[in-house]
Amino acid sequence: MIRAGIVGGTGYTGVELLRILALHPEVEVSVVTSRSDVGSRVDALYPSLRGAIDTVFSAPDVETLSACDLVFFATPNGTAMLMAQQLLAYGVKIIDLSADFRLKDALEWQHWYGMEHACPTLIAEAVYGLPETHRESIKTARLVANPGCYPTAVQLGFLPLLEKGLIDPHHLIADVKSGVSGAGRKAEMATLMSETGESFKAYGVAGHRHLPEIRQQLALTAKQSVGLTFVPHLVPMIRGIHATLYARLTGDVGSLQTLFEQKYADEVFVDVLPANSHPDTRNVRGSNNCHISIHQPQGQDTVVILSVIDNLVKGAAGQAVHNMNLMFGLPEHTGLNTVALYP
Known part of the structure; x- marks a missing residue:
């Protein structure tokens, strides 16, 4: 034990x-x-x-x-x-x-x-603890830096396209929404129910603490510096992260759906939904899963990736347990087979 x-x-x-x-x-x-x-x-x-x-x-x-x-x-x-x-x-x-x-x-x-x-x-x-990108290093690590919730959703969405050099890395946009539990368990005016209920706002537009973390990791994938506009939002729900990601395609990319399906085919906690799907945060609530879908509106050169996670599970505690399983040679899904809560 x-x-x-x-x-x-x-x-x-x-x-x-x-x-x-x-x-x-x-x-x-x-x-x-x-x-x-x-x-x-x-x-x-x-x-x-x-x-x-x-x-x-x-x-x-x-x-x-x-x-x-x-x-x-x-x-x-x-x-x-x-x-x-x-x-x-x-x-x-x-x-x-x-x-x-x-x-x-x-x-x-x-x-x-x-x-x-x-x-x-x-x-x-310290090894950065996103298993989908640093699995082998995590296995032998003494010290793992568990990723932030926003960075997890954003990286998993952009990763397949940056790896293949299919998007312009200098003009990436991450428009991301979070439930109020992301702010932690503390008495703070901004997260009171009477302040967040029936309301929806952006914050940290000038610069959020997760911005350098996302840029650092995306740059490692792209093998060059990246330009990222990251705008977080607070929405009146308890759990969940919804990332809407935008990038410009740079040439003939073939089937984006196939690209993502092949990239994550062996990842137990990343589920690429069928074409034309729209992921919903309620479908990952309480689970360690990330749901992703890919869109190319009107067949133009803009790709839109939708990525949703539970900020407290895949965005924090569940990912930490996934890392622990890797560090101790256990099957990756051990203790994490929870089905999402619904409704």
Whole structure:
């Protein structure tokens, strides 16, 4: 059994990890931390876990966590980097669901996250945890940087076209909508129901923290720098990411449908829908699946890719468990066979 610890077990991502790991046949959740709930039972805070998780919250102590085989950090940015070196020294593997190790340039990370990086020497070692692009590196990694939710949906949509050089990499557009759980579990005016209900708005147009992460990874695929306009939106739903992606085709591309189907034929969590489909976030809610469809409106040179995920699962906790399965040599779908919730 894999002895797993979760640092930051009281947020939406933390409880989603607990929900998934509670039914994982190869995992024992041995440590769950929360500074504010030390000594309280996890299922007292989350009664949905009654009978599934029999653990008490503890303080985020390196000595306690060192008994784990793997530690998930479901924490705000700036936390994992303070403990990573010590845990790695104990032989503990780490999957960080924050942004601490996603960017390869420490100065750029400081610019976007407003703090100096505490362990820049680990940035080069960290493996970016998108299994569809870094599967082999993840298998041997000690430290995995779990991708952001927006970057996951955007990358999976653009990936097949950039790999083949079929679109202009300098003029990409990602118009992406997210449910309010993407903002985390905190009391904040902007995410109150009375503020988000019956409303729909863009934000971060001048620059969102996920922009450099998306550009970095798309550039690796394209083997050159990319130009990306990324506009996130907040919509009045709890879960879900819907990415509408635009690019200009650069020549005769043949069947786009066939290209995407062949690219993702062996990917257990990426489902290319039939031609002319329109993915719906409700059809991936609670699952680790990404649904994709491809359109070429009026047969012109603009391609439109639609990519939808559950931001808390494929965009966070589910992808982290997928990475864990790879790191420990387990079948990739282990513990992640959940069918989406409907309605």
